[in-house]
Amino acid sequence: xxxxxxxxxxxxxxxxxxxxxxxRMLAExxxxxxxxxxxxxxxxxxxxxxFMKHDPESPTWEERDFFILSKxxxxxxxxxxxxxxxxxxxxxxxxxxxxxxxxxxxPAKNKGLPGIEVSSGSLGQGLGIGAGxxxxxxxxxxxxxxxxxxxxxxxxEGSIWESAMAAGHYRLDNLATIVDMNGLQIDxxxxxxxxxxxxxxxxxxFNWNVVKCGGHDMADLLxxxxxxxxxxxxxxxxxxxxxxxxxxxxMENVAGxxxxxxxADEAEIALKELGAL
Numbered sequence: 001x002x003x004x005x006x007x008x009x010x011x012x013x014x015x016x017x018x019x020x021x022x023x024r025m026l027a028e029x030x031x032x033x034x035x036x037x038x039x040x041x042x043x044x045x046x047x048x049x050x051f052m053k054h055d056p057e058s059p060t061w062e063e064r065d066f067f068i069l070s071k072x073x074x075x076x077x078x079x080x081x082x083x084x085x086x087x088x089x090x091x092x093x094x095x096x097x098x099x100x101x102x103x104x105x106x107p108a109k110n111k112g113l114p115g116i117e118v119s120s121g122s123l124g125q126g127l128g129i130g131a132g133x134x135x136x137x138x139x140x141x142x143x144x145x146x147x148x149x150x151x152x153x154x155x156x157e158g159s160i161w162e163s164a165m166a167a168g169h170y171r172l173d174n175l176a177t178i179v180d181m182n183g184l185q186i187d188x189x190x191x192x193x194x195x196x197x198x199x200x201x202x203x204x205x206f207n208w209n210v211v212k213c214g215g216h217d218m219a220d221l222l223x224x225x226x227x228x229x230x231x232x233x234x235x236x237x238x239x240x241x242x243x244x245x246x247x248x249x250x251m252e253n254v255a256g257x258x259x260x261x262x263x264a265d266e267a268e269i270a271l272k273e274l275g276a277l
Contacts, residue, residue, distance in 0.1 A: 006049045011218040014084065015045045019247045020276040021080040021093055027267035029097040032105060035244040035257040036074040036151060039182040039215070043149065043240055044081040046221040047178075052147060056086035059114040065144055066117055066133050070126020071151040071180065072106040073259070079103050082115040124157030126150060127177055131167040134175035134235070145229065148177040153185030155196040161206070167235040168207030175235040176228040180215065182244035184255045203237040215240030248273055 006014065018041050026032040048054070053065045069078050076096060083090045088102070095101035102113040106121030117133075120126050130148035137144050154160065167175055179199070187193045196202075200210045209231040213224035221240065228236035244258070245251025248270040262270055271277045 004050050004052075008218045008222075011042075011045055011049055014049055015042050015218075016247070016274060018045060018077065018080040018084060020271060020274050021083070021090070022076045023248070023262060023267050023270045023274065023276075025076050025080070025093050025096040026261035027264060028094050030261055031097055032076055032261045033073045033259050034248075034251055034261060035184065035254070036071060036180065036182065037077040038246045038248060038251065039242040039244045040071075040074050040077045040149060040180045041081075041246070042216045042218060043178055043180060043221060043242075044077055046218050047147060047225065048081045048085050050218075050222060051225045053145070054085075054115075056082075056114070059087065062142075063144060066130070066146045067115075068117060068126045068130045068133070068146065068148040069107055069120050070130075070148055070177075071123065071154055072119075072121030072126075074149075074151075074180075075103075075105070075107050075121075078107065078115075079113075082113075085115075087115040088113065123151070123154045124159040127160050127167075128163040130175055130177065131163045131170075131172060131235075134167070134172040135170055137174055138170070138172065144174065146172075146175045148175070150177050150179050151185070152179055152181045152183065152196060152199075153190050153193070155179065155199060156190075156194040161202075164203065164206040164208065164235075164237075171207070171233045172235045173232050176225075176238060177235070178224075178238045178240055180242050181239055182215075182242040184244045184253070184258065186255070186258045188255050199239060200237075207234055209234040209236040210239065211236060212239045212241070215242035216246055
């Protein structure tokens, strides 16, 4: 099993390494999603290396927690977390988006990559899957938890709110969604494309517990995960404030980096900023 006792400084170093992996993967592939992958790294590192119950040596372990990546386009962040946790060789990361690779541009369960619970990428579907898994676990009397990662732009999808209504109705306190609140989507600012605020009040109206945290603050993320796990009779929405493109100066808060990979020169600059060169 993964050591779930990493210190905050160890988690921060792990996240830095994951960001380096992401830049290298995307530059090698020549395509992919930079901004959201970089904004969600800390969320995933805190979850996989200090909190979530899982075992890379036994990916289908019956007592594991389930992780659903609803915003499947940021799979480079998930792939690097899985590889660094020991699910598959780190060297395989460089096959991202290549023919016959297990690391598709969106997670594909049929490719046999360990740690992938569902194929995802059609926005708005992951929370419904997570609610279904959580309800099934409740019916079976099992203690496993379900964690889902959504994007803030994804909150514009109607299916999200159908899922939220069902999860609140069935009091799925074994379910938590983490919303990557980076404020940007492919068409620009979330608030201008289709305003989702007040998001906290909307979740509460659907009988959810709401926790706010800094999405790049490891200690604050761990606090939020503890609060979610301790909540009874309600699912929890963790609203994590992040920066799109976090860690690379020319990518930060730029919507144009939503679905764009760095070229060789840009990758070199990014890797220098991340301390890899």
